[in-house]
Amino acid sequence: MAWENRRVTEQRLQWSADGKHILVILSGDLFLWSEATGKIEQLTATEIAERDPKLSPDATKVSFRRGYELYVEDIATKKVTQLTTDGSTYRWNAMLDWVYPEELDLGTAHWWSPDSKKIAYMQFDVSGEIMYPHVDHLPITAVSEPERYPKAGTPNADVRVGVVNITGGETKWLDFGEIRDHLLARIHWTPDSQNVIAHRLNRVQDHLRILSANATTGAATLLIEEKSASWININDDFELLNDGRILRSSEQDGFRHLYLHAADGKLRKRITRGEWEVSRIACVDEKAERVWYTGTEASPLERHLYVVGFDGKGKARLTEAKGSHTISMSPACDHYIDTHSNLENPSRATLNKGTGAEVKVWREADRKILDEFDILKTEIHNFKTTGGVTLYARLIKPKNFDPAKKYPVIVSVYGGPHAQSVRDSFSSISWDQVMAHKGFVIWQVDNRGSFGRGLKFESALYRRLGKVELEDQLEGIKYLASLGFADTTRVGIQGWSYGGYMTLYALLHAPDVFHYGAAGAAVTDWRNYDTIYTERYLGTPLQNPEGYKNSSPVNAAANLKGRLLLLHNIEDDNVLFANALQMMNALQQAGKPYESIIYPQKSHGVSGKARTHMMQQQTTFFEQMLK
Numbered sequence: 001m002a003w004e005n006r007r008v009t010e011q012r013l014q015w016s017a018d019g020k021h022i023l024v025i026l027s028g029d030l031f032l033w034s035e036a037t038g039k040i041e042q043l044t045a046t047e048i049a050e051r052d053p054k055l056s057p058d059a060t061k062v063s064f065r066r067g068y069e070l071y072v073e074d075i076a077t078k079k080v081t082q083l084t085t086d087g088s089t090y091r092w093n094a095m096l097d098w099v100y101p102e103e104l105d106l107g108t109a110h111w112w113s114p115d116s117k118k119i120a121y122m123q124f125d126v127s128g129e130i131m132y133p134h135v136d137h138l139p140i141t142a143v144s145e146p147e148r149y150p151k152a153g154t155p156n157a158d159v160r161v162g163v164v165n166i167t168g169g170e171t172k173w174l175d176f177g178e179i180r181d182h183l184l185a186r187i188h189w190t191p192d193s194q195n196v197i198a199h200r201l202n203r204v205q206d207h208l209r210i211l212s213a214n215a216t217t218g219a220a221t222l223l224i225e226e227k228s229a230s231w232i233n234i235n236d237d238f239e240l241l242n243d244g245r246i247l248r249s250s251e252q253d254g255f256r257h258l259y260l261h262a263a264d265g266k267l268r269k270r271i272t273r274g275e276w277e278v279s280r281i282a283c284v285d286e287k288a289e290r291v292w293y294t295g296t297e298a299s300p301l302e303r304h305l306y307v308v309g310f311d312g313k314g315k316a317r318l319t320e321a322k323g324s325h326t327i328s329m330s331p332a333c334d335h336y337i338d339t340h341s342n343l344e345n346p347s348r349a350t351l352n353k354g355t356g357a358e359v360k361v362w363r364e365a366d367r368k369i370l371d372e373f374d375i376l377k378t379e380i381h382n383f384k385t386t387g388g389v390t391l392y393a394r395l396i397k398p399k400n401f402d403p404a405k406k407y408p409v410i411v412s413v414y415g416g417p418h419a420q421s422v423r424d425s426f427s428s429i430s431w432d433q434v435m436a437h438k439g440f441v442i443w444q445v446d447n448r449g450s451f452g453r454g455l456k457f458e459s460a461l462y463r464r465l466g467k468v469e470l471e472d473q474l475e476g477i478k479y480l481a482s483l484g485f486a487d488t489t490r491v492g493i494q495g496w497s498y499g500g501y502m503t504l505y506a507l508l509h510a511p512d513v514f515h516y517g518a519a520g521a522a523v524t525d526w527r528n529y530d531t532i533y534t535e536r537y538l539g540t541p542l543q544n545p546e547g548y549k550n551s552s553p554v555n556a557a558a559n560l561k562g563r564l565l566l567l568h569n570i571e572d573d574n575v576l577f578a579n580a581l582q583m584m585n586a587l588q589q590a591g592k593p594y595e596s597i598i599y600p601q602k603s604h605g606v607s608g609k610a611r612t613h614m615m616q617q618q619t620t621f622f623e624q625m626l627k
Helices: 099-104 368-372 431-437 455-461 467-482 498-509 531-538 545-551 553-559 578-589 608-626
Strands: 013-015 021-026 029-034 040-042 051-055 061-066 069-074 080-082 091-093 110-112 118-125 158-165 182-189 195-202 207-214 220-227 238-240 246-250 257-261 267-270 278-285 290-295 304-309 324-329 335-341 348-353 358-363 378-384 390-396 407-412 441-446 486-496 516-520 563-569 595-599
Touching: 013 051, 021 051, 029 061, 051 110, 061 110, 069 118, 099 182, 099 531, 110 182, 118 182, 158 182, 158 195, 182 238, 220 246, 246 278, 257 278, 278 324, 290 324, 304 324, 378 467, 390 431, 390 467, 407 431, 407 467, 407 608, 431 441, 431 608, 441 467, 455 467, 467 486, 467 498, 486 498, 486 608, 498 516, 498 553, 498 563, 516 608, 531 545, 553 578, 563 578, 563 608, 578 595, 595 608
Parallel strands: 407 441, 407 486, 486 516, 516 563, 563 595
Antiparallel strands: 013 021, 021 029, 029 040, 051 061, 061 069, 069 080, 091 118, 110 118, 118 158, 182 195, 195 207, 207 220, 238 246, 246 257, 257 267, 278 290, 290 304, 324 335, 335 348, 348 358, 378 390, 390 441
16 A cells, blocks of 8 residues: 555545536545436446556546555446556656645646646656655554655655556656756646646745746747746645636735736736735636626735736735725626635625625624624734834733723734734634633734735744744733833743744743743754744755754753743644654753643544644643742
8 A cells, every 4th residue: 555645635525517416525435416316326336446547538538546646437338557667666657756735736747638638747766855754653563654854955856747548558757858857836737738747846936937838749838937036835826827828926026916917928918016915816707708706905904805807907806894804706707606704704605796796695694603603803903013023913902891801812824925813804712712701811913924914024033033023922911011011020922833933932032021931842943843934934954054054942951940831742744743752852952841631643633532632731831830
């Protein structure tokens, strides 16, 4: 059996392109429901599970992976054709390694051509990737569960893309350039099934080449090239129109906006502009030459739906209610479901016309939750730092708040790139609410480096993690103190993942401000973290040794003055347990006391009863320390 990536979540149920069939994965086998018969047909019955299945665009065939090989089955005849034969423990056909889906958000490694005659697939050579020795210690006999995990500065998988006919035969490998130290972040077929387009990044992700390769000859040409002074964020806003034009988004001016290119890649039109972001393309109507998108033009705290012409004219905002709108639009762009909430109102879903007009309520807001759980109000604050930067924060005041009293503070923090914590959206039952009911002020700031305000804002942490983020968190404490009710002699801080890292960094670099902290699943030495994420922001350890050293809490263990609680899963496949162990060792060598709780799960987060235990322990920790 092939090692399976715990980070890949397969589509358990998928509709055919014509909406007349549904493919289902059940216990590793494939089943197909057809509208014409109303019956469910079993397609496979094998000991080896079929993974990452996909219906062909014409719904006559289904592709899937078994082990390290790619297969296709003809639905009518049940004939199965093996398309690849050279898979092995280090050569993976149509199978992703761990870091690609985790850090590039790439969810699959094979793609059908629109004419249903060919499949493009990735082949991963993982022989150079480090094998990290996870072990499940719960059974009486421990079970080895090693994971390919490329740490910063170590080799990535070598990845190439090939095209194979569904009838079988040799793969045609596409010439997208040097494989070593490059990433293939996105793959697309052109609508005519003649070419495959790849988004190719260099290792540190500050140089993007979008290339088009002929599916028959393998020869490639450069369409679009982009460079950045920091890094390039990849997303899925890339639309290949039937006439060959390309509609895409880019952050080349510091904010994500829409651009229209000719088929040869030349820029035809910049569609949107301004100091705000296009969050996501919702739908494209090529015939009418209009694009629907969500964006932050109204406020970086909100998300609204807009429509605009390819020529940049006729822009209109279609969602009116203040807050955050999540849009799911029909392929014809004529209707959409709008799921909306804000700080005061729980989620409500409506069916709307493409013009914005509401058709009907799809799901009414459950307002009973407001009274049933006594949810305390969340306030949004904004303030300017001494450097003149506007920051946004959220505040929950304690139950039975008295402005004449002084309350202990718990700072909730994430603080890292690609995440935004302060939004005008509804948040109901949470640990923050529990602690506010127990008499704590809850405070959270989105510092420079966080997501949602453009690459210009996010890239402030380039080549040095922790420093800028902490500067802004300290500005937040200063602002909070000015409100008059926060006892800044009793400040706790807590977070998970990057938030766990920031908790440690704050305790060790501002110990006179942050007195107590619970750090969950924290990176403690950035040389332990994966290549694609870490090198995007810090470069490689060889290029930036001082940046790695100064960004890593393990090197400042001797600075600890307050009380620390470390939390970690021993088989965390994202932030490896080695981080926690190395931090513990550094604290022991420095003679610093700390507390720790280790959980036995195989994921980055703690779930189930173990999570209940963890939250209870964290609650007790802060009650004992701060009350």
